[in-house]
Amino acid sequence: MNGGKLTGSDNDTERLPLLLVPGTLCDERVFTPVLALLPERSVSIAPLTDVSDVHEAARRILADAPPRFALLGFSLGGIVSLEIAATEPGRVAGLALIGSNARPVAPEFHAERRREAISGSENLDHYIRKIMWPRYVSEGRRQDAALQHLIAAMARDGGRQLLLNQTEIGLSRIDSRDRIARMTMPSLVLGGCEDALCTPEMQREMAHRLPDAQLALLPDAGHFVTLEQPEAVAAHISSWLERVDRVSA
Template identity: 35%
Template sequence: MAATLLLIPGLGNTGRLFQHQIATFSPLMTVMMADHTPDDSMEAIARRALADAPERFALAGLSMGGYIAMEILRQAPERVERLALLDTSARPDTEEAKRNRERLIGLAEAARWDEILAELWPKLVHPRREGDEGLKGEVGSQLRETGTAGYVRQQRAIMGRRDSRELLPGIEIPTLIVVGDGDAITPPEIAREMAEMIEWSSLIVIRGSGHLSALEEPEQVTSAMRLWLDRS
C-alpha cells in the first residue's frame, strides 16, 4: 500500500465528500486533501497540490478532482504511484457546457445557492436518492462552504481544462476507474472510454449510485479503492 493518499474532491465539494474513505484509510497511511479553491486554472491547482504533496503518492479524484488528477499526472508523472479516477471525464468542456457554467457563476455571485442545488441535485445523485434530504443537506452544506469566490474559481478552471484523452494511453501505473451506474453527468460510457485507453486500468461500476459515488455508496467505493491500493 502507498504511504500517502492524496484525495481531490469535486466542484463545490469539501473533504467531507471522502469521509468514509478517510476514516478507513487514515489508520493505514497518510491521507491528504488537495485545496482546489484558491486558483482558477487546472495548471495552478495542480502546481499547488504538488507543492504540498510528498515526493511519491497515490492519487484519487472525483469529478473535478479527476480533471485535476490528470493535470497532476501531466505535470509530474514520476511522482504518482497509482491513480483513481472517480465519476469524471478526460474530455474538455463543450461550448454548451461552458455557457451553462457561466449561468451558474451568475447564480453563485448572487448567492442563490438554493437555486443552484435545486438544479443540480437530480443530476448529482442516483434517482433513488433524490428524496434523501439528509444527503441533499450535506451536499448543499459543502456547496455553501466552498463559497462564492471558490466556486467561481473552480468553474473557471473547469471551463479552461485541456483535453486529457491524449494523456491516457501513456499511463502505466495501476489505475482505478469508478463510475456510478446512474451517473448523469459523466455516465458509464465516458468511464469505459477512459478504461479502454489505459492499459493498466480496472473499471468498477457502482450499483445504485449517481455522480457522487464516494458519498452515495461509500462502502462500495472504499472496497474498490482498497483493492486498488493493494494492487501490485
C-alpha cells in the same frame, strides 16, 4: 493543500501516502465515509481553492505533495488529477478517478457554463437543491434529506467565489483522452451507473485508454457515489491501493 495526516499508523512507512482531490463545491466530507472504511495510511486533502486554472491547480498541489504518492480525484478533482499525472507522472504511483471525465468542454459552451455558475453562485442553496440535486444522485436517493443537506452544506461553506473559480478550472482543461494512454501507473476508474454528469460512457472511455486500469461501475449510484455507496467504493479503493503498494514496493 491540507498536508495534515487524516489517518495514520505504524504501518504508514510500508504504504504510499494517499492524496485526495475533492470536486466542485466539495471538501473532505465527500471522502469521509470512505476513509472510515480504508486501512490506515497517511492521507492528505488538496482542496481546489484560491485558483481558477487547471494547470495552476496542478502546479500548486505538486509543490506541496509528497515526493511519490497515490492520487485520487473525485469529479473536478479527477480532472485536476489527470493534469497532475500528465505533468509529473513519475511522482504519481497510482491514479484513481471517481466520477470524472477526460473530455474537454467545447469553447461554444464556455459562456453557458459561466452563466450557469454566476446564477448558481447568487443562491447556492437553490442551485444545489433545485437545479443540481436531480443530476447529483441516483433516483433511489432523491428523497434522502440528510444526503442533500450534506451536499448543500459543503457548497454553502465553499461559497460563491469558489463556484466561480472552480468553473474556470473545469473550462481551462484540455482533452486528456489521448495523453492518458501514457499514464502507465495502476489505475482505478469508478463511477455510478446513474451518473448524469460524468456518465458510464465517459468512465468506460477512460478505463479503455488507460494502460493499467480497472473499471468499476456501481449500480443504483449517481455522481456522488462516495456518499451513496461508501462501502463498495472503499472496497474498490482498497484493492487499487494494494496494487499500487505492491507495484511500488
